[in-house]
Amino acid sequence: MSTRPCVKICGLLPGDDVTFASDPVITHVGFVMVPASRRFVSAEAAAVMVEQVRNQVQTVGVFSDADFDSALAAVRAAHLDVAQLHGSESVELCNSLKSAGCKVWKSVPVPLVQPDRTAILEACERYMPVVDAILLDAKPPRDGVSGLTGGNGVAFDWTILADVCAALDGFPLWVAGGIAPENVHALFRSCRPYGIDLSSGVETDGRKDVKRIAQLIKAVASIEYAK
Numbered sequence: 010m011s012t013r014p015c016v017k018i019c020g021l022l023p024g025d026d027v028t029f030a031s032d033p034v035i036t037h038v039g040f041v042m043v044p045a046s047r048r049f050v051s052a053e054a055a056a057v058m059v060e061q062v063r064n065q066v067q068t069v070g071v072f073s074d075a076d077f078d079s080a081l082a083a084v085r086a087a088h089l090d091v092a093q094l095h096g097s098e099s100v101e102l103c104n105s106l107k108s109a110g111c112k113v114w115k116s117v118p119v120p121l122v123q124p125d126r127t128a129i130l131e132a133c134e135r136y137m138p139v140v141d142a143i144l145l146d147a148k149p150p151r152d153g154v155s156g157l158t159g160g161n162g163v164a165f166d167w168t169i170l171a172d173v174c175a176a177l178d179g180f181p182l183w184v185a186g187g188i189a190p191e192n193v194h195a196l197f198r199s200c201r202p203y204g205i206d207l208s209s210g211v212e213t214d215g216r217k218d219v220k221r222i223a224q225l226i227k228a229v230a231s232i233e234y235a236k
């Protein structure tokens with residue numbers, strides 16, 4: 010018996026070709042609801058795209074330090090399956106959204122170099138009781154745009170992944186940050202995360218590129234986790 014990792018393509022924009030969503034390798038798509046992002050989409054625009062991929066993939070709204078009311082309103086208006094909290098949201102906010110019926114993923118930022126395993130594990134353990142998944146993403150580069158807590162196309166030091174995967178012991182763990190068709194095999198040699206999340210690595214000139222997504226699908230299709 011074997012299974013494949015989940016794959017999320019994040020940062021879809023109106024007009025994107027979403028036919029890739031019917032490929033069984035792709036399990037989730039994401040909509041960035043962070044106003045500072047060049048990938049920002051309103052709940053209304055996301056709702057139209059959610060309808061296009063309904064019954065094919067799970068849909069995820071990405072928020073960064075949105076308040077409870079606006080995050081919940083966007084999840085409901087766009088009919089999203091998951092709220093991905095990508096800022097400094099409190100454990101209490103995660104808990105409140107979960108109690109309101111949302112599936113919640115919490116991102117944990119990982120420094121690009123010399124990440125502190127203990128600090129990362131402590132952050133994961135704080136959120137695990139109140140969320141459905143943890144998403145490790147690269148901390149934004151120092152010269153990055155303020156508020157852009159993700160989507161920066163940079164990878165953290167993956168050598169910590171084996172320890173984090175082992176410590177989470179089967180709890181759903183997503184890995185993000187600088188993943189691309191070219192490095193996905195190296196990532197799976199470091200660990201076997203529940204899922205991977207990509208944005209910049211499948212873009213050309215700032216827009217999702219169906220050829221890059223097809224390369225990713227081909228690379229991931231050959232990966233099987235033995236049970």
Ligand SMILES: O=C(O)c1ccccc1NCC(=O)[C@H](O)[C@H](O)COP(=O)(O)O
Nearest residue numbers: 019046159160161162186187207208209
């Ligand atoms: O994608 C954005 O523009 C973004 C902005 C602010 C907060 C989060 C954002 N994206 C979150 C994601 O889930 C991305 O897929 C993840 O950070 C990986 O991005 P990349 O390194 O570009 O593959």
